[in-house]
Amino acid sequence: MSTTDCFLPLSDLSGQSIQHPTNPESARVRRTFIRIIALTMIILCMAIVMGIRWNNFTDYWYQPIVNAYSIAVALFIFSRFVLSVFYKPPKSADISPTVSIVITAYNEEEAIYRTVECCYAIDYPADKFEVIVVDDGSTDGTLREVRLAQERWPQLTLVAFERNRGKREAMAAGARAATGEILVYVDSDSFIRRDGIKKIVQGFVDPTVAAVAGHTEVANVAKNGLTRMQQARYYVAFRVMKAAESIFGTVTCCPGCFSAYRRECVMEVLDRWLNQRFLGVRATFGDDRSLTNMLLRKYRIIYSSDAVATTIVPERHRKFLKQQLRWKKSWFRETLIAATFMWKKPPIAAVAFYAQFLFPIVAPILILRMCVWLPIVNDDFISPIVYLFGTVMIGMMFSAYYLFWKSDRNWIYGLYFTLYYMIFLIWQMPYAIATQRNNGWGTR
Incomplete structure (x- = not known):
């Protein structure tokens, strides 16, 4: 594979982009037409959801808890979309730490x-960056591949563990071996775009910023329907959710795929983070969210949509579900911890944080009530249908947002992921909470 392959747009890597006319003017017209359709879909879906939610207001006291939840979820989702419109990536300050x-x-x-x-192959001064690989006791040919890379780039630093010690230990070893002002963590199955480093470091011109989350998309998007769902989900999660958080400097998780940290800030919390314990057992997953959390107490954490990398995601449902369970465990642990200080953040950010903490925990109970209890006990089959229809409309909003910004055929998978989440993923939360003390990765 040639070096230039690292920097191909995701659509080129996947082969799934909608083919635009070669004529620039025709391409512009087509793009405008697609955006008009997408915007119309967003407005229509919003109107339908608001119409459904209006019944939650008019019939509020018949089911106050359910109605309050429905209203709050709709307001939260709409607020994320509205805030994301005002998001701007960090401006170039022409710095190169x-x-x-x-x-x-x-x-x-x-x-x-x-x-x-x-x-x-990044576009960055050669004398201002170094690359460190920490091999966490791999049992396959990873170490061999790294040594081959050293033959091509002799300056590559390798830290090799004799046995598997966990990602957190590997990240800490990398931080200790580093000499740069900025630590950029990249997963071993992620690929930085050529201008990624130059873009991500611009956020550090603000001395109150301790970390910058990069933007990640899916490298193996064309593999199957599951990877396409993850592509749509990744895009909305970053460009809507993280963008909204970034406005207030309260991004709650810098992804391991591609994120940057001010090294001096990391070293302040390194030992405490490395030895973190929860419910009496050592924390062995959720390393990126945990590190973000510790820095968020004192500093601002932002998101850079211009700093792009792609990553390889699970291609099989079994592996994907295990990954999602692990993420939910770390999400619950770290969100519970963050709840002790997020009230100090800007009011809008704080309210959104606590709402987002509550929704996934309550959701399984309310869905059971709506889709099982009401039809069986009250012979009410209308409420479940209305609820499912509203969920489909929200999924279509996510899909239309994706279509507006990225004109490829993966847009409809935003809806598919919404349904997949409701049918499968949402039920992982009670189990994740109940098994907090089980700190195994589940994929090793």
Whole structure:
């Protein structure tokens, strides 16, 4: 694979982009037409959802808890879309601090070489960045691939563990070995775009910013329906949810795929983060969210939509569901911890945070009541239909938002993911809460 492959747009990598006319004017007209359709869909879906939610107001006292929940969820989702409109990525301040790119790897022999290749091909002064690979006791050919990379780039630093010690230990080892002002963590199956480092460091011109979350999309999007759903989900999660959080400097999770940290801030919390315990057991997952959380107490965390990387996501449902369960466990733990200080943040950000904490916990109970209890006990089959229709409309809003910004055929998978979440993923939350003390990764 050539170095230039690292920087191909996702649509080129996936082969799924809608083919535009070669004539620039025709392409512009087509793009405008697609955006008009997408905007019309967003407005129509919003109107329908608001119409449904109006019944929650007029019939509020018949089911006050359910109606309050429905109203709050709709307001929360709409607020994210509205706030994301006002989001702007960090402006270029033409700064180029020294950077240490840390890649933590465990059994990634198929992707690690390309990850290193992309890091060395970035558009950044060669004397201002270094690349460090921490091999976390891999049992496959990962170490061999890294040594091959060292033959091509002798300056590549390798830290190799004799046995698997966990991602957190690997990240900490990388931080200690680093010499740069900025730590950039990249997963071993993620690929930075050529201008990614230059873009992500611009956020650090603000001395109150301790970390910047990069924008991540799916490298293997064309594999199957599951990867396409994740592409749509990733895009909305970053460009809507993280964008809304970034306005207040309260991004709650810098993803391991591609994120940057001010090294001196990381070193302040390194030992405490490395030895974190929860419910009497050592925390061994949710490392990125945990590190973000510790820095968020004192500093601002923002998002840079211009700093782009792609990542390889699970292609099989079993692996994907295990990943999602692990993420939910860390989400619950870290959100519970963050709840002790988020009230100090700007009011809008704080209210949104606590609402977002409550919704996934309450949702399984209310869905059971709506879709099981009401039809069986009250012979009410209308409420479940209305609820499901409203869910479909929200999913279509996500899909239309994706279509507005990215004219590829994956847009409809935003709706599919919404339904997938309601049918499968939402039921993981009670189990994730009940098994907090089980800190196994589930994928190793």
